Amino acid sequence: MAGWANTPDSFGRTSRLLHWAMALGVLGMLGLGTWVHWMQPNLSNLWLYGLHKTIGLSLLALVLMRLAWHRISPPPAPLGAPQGWEVLAARLAHRTIYVLLLAIPLSGWVASSATGLDVMVFDTWVVPRITPVSELWEKRGFAVHGVLTKLLAALLVVHVAAALRRARAGDGTLRRMIRGRA
Amino acid sequence: MLFNRSTLLAALASLALAGAALAAPVSYALDATASVVGFETDFGPDRITGQMPVTRADLSLDFAHVARSTVAVTLDASAAVASFPFAAQAMRGPKVLDTAQYPQIGFQSSSVRTEGDGARVDGQVTIRGATRPMVLHATIWRQQGSVATDLSHLVIRLTGAVNRSDFGATGWADMVGDEVRLDIVARIMQVP
Numbered sequence: 001m002a003g004w005a006n007t008p009d010s011f012g013r014t015s016r017l018l019h020w021a022m023a024l025g026v027l028g029m030l031g032l033g034t035w036v037h038w039m040q041p042n043l044s045n046l047w048l049y050g051l052h053k054t055i056g057l058s059l060l061a062l063v064l065m066r067l068a069w070h071r072i073s074p075p076p077a078p079l080g081a082p083q084g085w086e087v088l089a090a091r092l093a094h095r096t097i098y099v100l101l102l103a104i105p106l107s108g109w110v111a112s113s114a115t116g117l118d119v120m121v122f123d124t125w126v127v128p129r130i131t132p133v134s135e136l137w138e139k140r141g142f143a144v145h146g147v148l149t150k151l152l153a154a155l156l157v158v159h160v161a162a163a164l165r166r167a168r169a170g171d172g173t174l175r176r177m178i179r180g181r182a
Numbered sequence: 183m184l185f186n187r188s189t190l191l192a193a194l195a196s197l198a199l200a201g202a203a204l205a206a207p208v209s210y211a212l213d214a215t216a217s218v219v220g221f222e223t224d225f226g227p228d229r230i231t232g233q234m235p236v237t238r239a240d241l242s243l244d245f246a247h248v249a250r251s252t253v254a255v256t257l258d259a260s261a262a263v264a265s266f267p268f269a270a271q272a273m274r275g276p277k278v279l280d281t282a283q284y285p286q287i288g289f290q291s292s293s294v295r296t297e298g299d300g301a302r303v304d305g306q307v308t309i310r311g312a313t314r315p316m317v318l319h320a321t322i323w324r325q326q327g328s329v330a331t332d333l334s335h336l337v338i339r340l341t342g343a344v345n346r347s348d349f350g351a352t353g354w355a356d357m358v359g360d361e362v363r364l365d366i367v368a369r370i371m372q373v374p
Contacts, residue, residue: 043226043266115272116276117271133276
C-alpha cells in the first residue's frame with residue numbers, strides 16, 4: 001500500500017489526489033468557462049463568473065502545490081523505454097500541460113484585473129489586481145486565455161487517449177495513477 | 183402619500199389668484215438628503231438600478247411664465263451606487279462613467295415649457311466630459327395639507343433617458359443596455 005509520498009516506482013496519495021482533483025476541476029472549468037463565455041449575463045447567472053474565478057484560482061494554487069510537492073517528493077520515472085518516442089512525447093505533453101495550467105488561470109486573472117472589477121474568490125475575498133485597468137490588457141488577456149484553453153483541451157484529449165492506449169497495452173501507467181502501483 | 187398631486191397648470195391657476203407678487207421666478211433650494219436620482223438600465227432580461235447623490239441644484243421656477251424657469255443640477259457620479267456591487271464598480275470605472283476623470287454629471291436647462299399636466303425641460307447634459315442635448319419630463323407636487331397657493335415646499339419628479347454610447351460610456355455593451363432611464367425625485371423648498 002503506497003503512502004502519501006511518491007517512491008521511485010509508485011505515485012503516493014498526495015500526487016494522485018492532486019492529479020484527479022485537478023482533472024475534475026479542469027474538465028469542469030472547460031465546460032463552465034465555455035458556458036460563461038457564451039451565456040447572456042443576467043442577475044441569476046452572474047454568480048457563475050465568481051464560481052469560474054474561484055475554481056480557476058484554486059486550480060492555480062493546486063498546480064503550484066503540485067509543482068512544489070514534486071520537488072519534495074519526486075514522481076516515479078515513466079514506464080517504458082527511457083528514450084522511446086512515447087516517453088519523450090509524454091514528457092513534452094506533460095510539461096506543456098503544466099505550463100498551460102499556470103498560464104491559463106494567470107491570463108484569466110490578468111484579464112479580469114484589467115476590467116477594473118474586483119476579482120472575488122469564494123464570494124468573500126478580493127484578490128489583488130495584477131495588471132493596470134486597461135481595455136488592451138483585458139482584450140489581449142481574454143484572447144490568450146481562450147487560445148490557451150483550446151490548446152489545453154486538445155492536449156488533454158491526447159493525454160487521455162495516450163493513457164487509455166497504454167492501459168490497453170497493459171503497461172500499468174494508468175493503473176499507477178489510480179492505485180499508486182503499476 | 184405625503185403630497186397631494188398638483189400640477190404646474192393648477193399651480194399657475196392658483197397663482198393667478200394669489201396675485202402678481204408671486205408671478206416672478208422663485209429660487210428653490212434642494213433638500214439633497216430627501217432627493218433621489220434613480221437610474222436603471224437593462225441587464226439581459228433583468229435590470230440594473232441605482233442612485234446618485236445630487237451635489238448641487240439651482241432651481242428658479244416661474245409658475246406664471248413657465249418658460250422663464252431654469253434648472254441646473256450637478257450629480258456626484260463618483261458616489262453612485264447600484265443594485266449589485268459589480269455594477270457600481272463597472273459604472274464608475276474607465277469604461278463607463280470614468281469618474282476618476284469625470285466625477286460629476288451636469289445638467290443645464292435651455293428651455294422649459296408646459297406639457298400636459300407637467301413640463302418639458304430641454305437642456306444639455308454633460309457626462310464623461312461630453313455634452314449632449316437631453317429632454318426631461320417634469321411633474322410637480324405640492325406638499326400635502328398645504329393650501330393651493332403655498333408653493334414653499336415642492337416635489338419635482340423628472341424622467342428622461344440617455345444613450346450611454348452618445349457619451350462614449352460604452353463598457354460592457356454586450357451585456358448591459360445602451361439606454362439609461364432616469365427617474366429623479368427632488369424635494370425643494372423656496373429660498374426666502
